[in-house]
Amino acid sequence: xxxxxxxxxxxxxxxxxxxxxxxxxxxxxxxxxxxxxxxxxxxxxxxxxxxxxxxxxxxxxxxxxxxxxxxxxxxxxxxxxxxxxxxxxxxxxxxxxxxxxxxxxxxxxxxxxxxxxxxxxxxxxxxxxxxxxxxxxxxxxxxxxxxxxxxxxxxx
Numbered sequence: 001x002x003x004x005x006x007x008x009x010x011x012x013x014x015x016x017x018x019x020x021x022x023x024x025x026x027x028x029x030x031x032x033x034x035x036x037x038x039x040x041x042x043x044x045x046x047x048x049x050x051x052x053x054x055x056x057x058x059x060x061x062x063x064x065x066x067x068x069x070x071x072x073x074x075x076x077x078x079x080x081x082x083x084x085x086x087x088x089x090x091x092x093x094x095x096x097x098x099x100x101x102x103x104x105x106x107x108x109x110x111x112x113x114x115x116x117x118x119x120x121x122x123x124x125x126x127x128x129x130x131x132x133x134x135x136x137x138x139x140x141x142x143x144x145x146x147x148x149x150x151x152x153x154x155x156x
Contacts, residue, residue, distance in 0.1 A: 044086035
């Protein structure tokens with residue numbers, strides 16, 4: 001299962017990076033890609049959630065998974081905090097943060113004891129669930145936002 005999670009994580013991040021490559025550099029800080037979010041804000045957002053997953057994996061690996069008490073009721077507040085951080089971050093710093101967050105997350109998944117994937121964390125989710133929703137599912141969600149805003153889907 002670890003190999004499948006890694007393959008999915010890699011593929012969905014590659015899709016995200018491909019969509020980012022289509023972004024006009026002049027529009028990186030312009031709101032609108034997702035409500036009033038800019039591309040820079042979205043990159044910081046994806047990075048922060050990869051860091052969130054890394055934290056869960058760190059706790060699970062240390063036998064402290066019960067301390068991971070994230071609830072979906074916290075999502076909006078977390079996203080608002082992340083958005084505020086993103087607004088004061090340069091586009092280059094946002095990309096560097098995402099690269100570092102992804103690399104750390106991927107390394108933690110690769111090093112994870114496969115038996116921990118079924119381990120339930122303090123919030124009731126399994127480690128595999130957290131990897132999926134903060135990793136490949138999250139990249140896919142925001143790849144769709146980038147593509148919808150920047151790619152011309154009309155046939156020529």
